Amino acid sequence: MSDYSIAVIPGDGIGPAVTSASEETVAAVADRFGFSVETTAFDWGTERYLDRGAMMPDDGLDRLAEFDAVFLGAVGHPDVPDHVTLHGLLLPIRKGFDQYICKRPNVLFDGIESPLRGYEGGDIDFVVYRENTEGEYADIGGREHAGFDHETAVQSALFTWRGTERIVRAAFEAATERAGTLTSVTKSNAQAHSMVFWDDVVAEVGEEYPEVSVERILVDAAAMDLIRRPDEFDVLVASNLFGDVLTDVGAQVTGSMGLAPSGNIHPGEAYPSMFEPVHGSAPDIVGEGVANPLAAVLSWSMLFEDLGEDDAAAALWNAVADQLADASAPRTPDLGGDAGTEAVVADLRDRL
Ligand code: NAD
Ligand code: IPM
Numbered sequence: 001m002s003d004y005s006i007a008v009i010p011g012d013g014i015g016p017a018v019t020s021a022s023e024e025t026v027a028a029v030a031d032r033f034g035f036s037v038e039t040t041a042f043d044w045g046t047e048r049y050l051d052r053g054a055m056m057p058d059d060g061l062d063r064l065a066e067f068d069a070v071f072l073g074a075v076g077h078p079d080v081p082d083h084v085t086l087h088g089l090l091l092p093i094r095k096g097f098d099q100y101i102c103k104r105p106n107v108l109f110d111g112i113e114s115p116l117r118g119y120e121g122g123d124i125d126f127v128v129y130r131e132n133t134e135g136e137y138a139d140i141g142g143r144e145h146a147g148f149d150h151e152t153a154v155q156s157a158l159f160t161w162r163g164t165e166r167i168v169r170a171a172f173e174a175a176t177e178r179a180g181t182l183t184s185v186t187k188s189n190a191q192a193h194s195m196v197f198w199d200d201v202v203a204e205v206g207e208e209y210p211e212v213s214v215e216r217i218l219v220d221a222a223a224m225d226l227i228r229r230p231d232e233f234d235v236l237v238a239s240n241l242f243g244d245v246l247t248d249v250g251a252q253v254t255g256s257m258g259l260a261p262s263g264n265i266h267p268g269e270a271y272p273s274m275f276e277p278v279h280g281s282a283p284d285i286v287g288e289g290v291a292n293p294l295a296a297v298l299s300w301s302m303l304f305e306d307l308g309e310d311d312a313a314a315a316l317w318n319a320v321a322d323q324l325a326d327a328s329a330p331r332t333p334d335l336g337g338d339a340g341t342e343a344v345v346a347d348l349r350d351r352l
């Protein structure tokens with residue numbers, strides 16, 4: 001019997017609600033599959049920032065490093081600029097723990113209506129491999145000459161061969177285990193340095209995967225095609241920013257932001273990986289008790305899969321799928337229902 005210790009950062013907005021709701025399903029599944037999960041909660045986030053001037057303590061990463069994995073709810077608060085909160089908590093964990101694979105599945109579940117016409121459950125099923133440590137999020141740049149007409153801002157993107165190669169390779173590996181098609185998203189028509197470099201990496205790594213068919217697509221066309229023909233995608237690989245944008249599109253075409261899970265994965269033993277819903281702190285619905293907890297539950301499923309607890313991962317995923325396929329089950333308003341977070345999770349616990 002394995003014991004896992006998981007760091008839990010509920011964070012801001014609806015983060016705490018979806019985190020505590022989804023944790024109830026974790027207890028149920030661990031019990032059933034005979035392992036134990038000890039969670040340790042960290043009250044890091046914007047309340048802490050407003051109180052003490054920092055989103056997390058100076059030794060925050062050292063403290064998280066002890067755990068088998070990290071679960072995060074959401075970060076972001078209307079009273080503090082987002083670049084302060086995100087650079088104070090979420091982004092340093094992704095980068096500090098070298099979680100270079102941001103894996104984001106987009107599945108249209110049975111029983112869920114896509115806003116796009118003509119798709120049924122199972123028709124849309126793709127996964128985005130988003131580069132997660134560099135690219136447009138490299139945090140290189142600055143502002144000069146504030147207050148003058150000639151004020152400037154520079155925000156550079158950094159693409160290293162190693163950084164690009166490893167995410168592209170991870171995506172090729174995923175494609176070999178799925179339908180064998182990889183779509184590489186770039187903007188090489190306009191960004192002749194970074195994105196042509198990216199294309200070169202894809203071409204070189206692709207030589208090792210002759211069985212995978214590679215499609216290259218420009219990001220603007222990808223945004224269009226995720227709406228026009230979402231059923232044709234299998235694995236997509238994209239830079240940090242492009243992957244961010246396209247996974248919100250993916251979440252919506254598969255029903256809701258409230259259903260989209262993600263993993264920030266460091267594949268080695270050196271650091272823990274972190275799992276979180278794709279959505280943010282949703283200030284527009286905070287405190288109403290209606291946040292959809294399923295993106296969080298599916299993120300726990302990804303966490304258990306990463307820990308090698310495949311049965312527990314499948315049980316969580318399938319319980320969500322069963323619930324969504326059941327027209328009489330409670331649903332939150334983002335899915336057209338009128339149930340609250342608690343009712344959805346109570347029903348899920350029964351299914352587990
Ligand atoms: P958001 O994802 O918080 O919300 C977008 C829309 O989706 C809102 O209408 C919201 O109500 C809805 N929504 C999101 N999650 C939902 C859920 N579980 N159930 C039902 N509806 C849900 O994105 P935003 O409004 O652009 O950002 C709000 C804040 O969150 C900002 O501070 C932003 O920086 C932050 N953010 C954080 C993360 C993160 O922590 N990983 C991700 C995205 C945005
Ligand atoms: C996400 C979010 C974050 C990102 C923000 C909040 C920094 O949008 O996880 O998708 O851009 O990665």
Ligand code: MN
Nearest residue numbers: 244245248278
């Ligand atoms: Mn995003």
